Amino acid sequence: MRATAPERYRVQFTIGRETHDKLRRLQALLRREVPDGDPGVLFDRALSLLLERTEKARLGAASRPRAAIRPGTDGPVPKAASPSRRESRYVPPEVKRRVWPRDGGQCAFVSATGRRCSEKAFLEFHHVWPYAKHGPATVENVSLHCRRHNQYEGELIFGPRNTDGQGSTSAPLPR
Numbered sequence: 001m002r003a004t005a006p007e008r009y010r011v012q013f014t015i016g017r018e019t020h021d022k023l024r025r026l027q028a029l030l031r032r033e034v035p036d037g038d039p040g041v042l043f044d045r046a047l048s049l050l051l052e053r054t055e056k057a058r059l060g061a062a063s064r065p066r067a068a069i070r071p072g073t074d075g076p077v078p079k080a081a082s083p084s085r086r087e088s089r090y091v092p093p094e095v096k097r098r099v100w101p102r103d104g105g106q107c108a109f110v111s112a113t114g115r116r117c118s119e120k121a122f123l124e125f126h127h128v129w130p131y132a133k134h135g136p137a138t139v140e141n142v143s144l145h146c147r148r149h150n151q152y153e154g155e156l157i158f159g160p161r162n163t164d165g166q167g168s169t170s171a172p173l174p175r
Contacts, residue, residue, distance in 0.1 A: 059100050060093020091125045091137045098139045109149035119146035126150045
């Protein structure tokens, strides 16, 4: 990908026969809206739809988020009522919708020198006060972290990760 003019980029890639056939069918179906069949316009529309669908699935994004079924029932889920939510690291869609733009869609980790991580891929919802220590899944307690910084923060709190598969991070016991 390279810039050809301000706000214009040239993208070149190779597609297979099936993808080519899909492109041709789409050009024919959208001939009234895109008379010249410009693949750039179709590519933009396809990316917009895919991005909307992915953000909805991954971030709980919605043009009109649903309200609570009954006012006052959107609090923490009691353990007995829904063990799967308490035993998982479930982050409600409303929290995801608010955390993502607040953190600018990038890792929110800031080093001791004040430098913020610039990673925008492989982001995870990180509990500032750890989930294992009953940290709530609230906007104030959740931030975006890349995989490495999420793991780093976990190791600061809980120690090095178990890598031997034996249930302990220490050296194996003598026989």
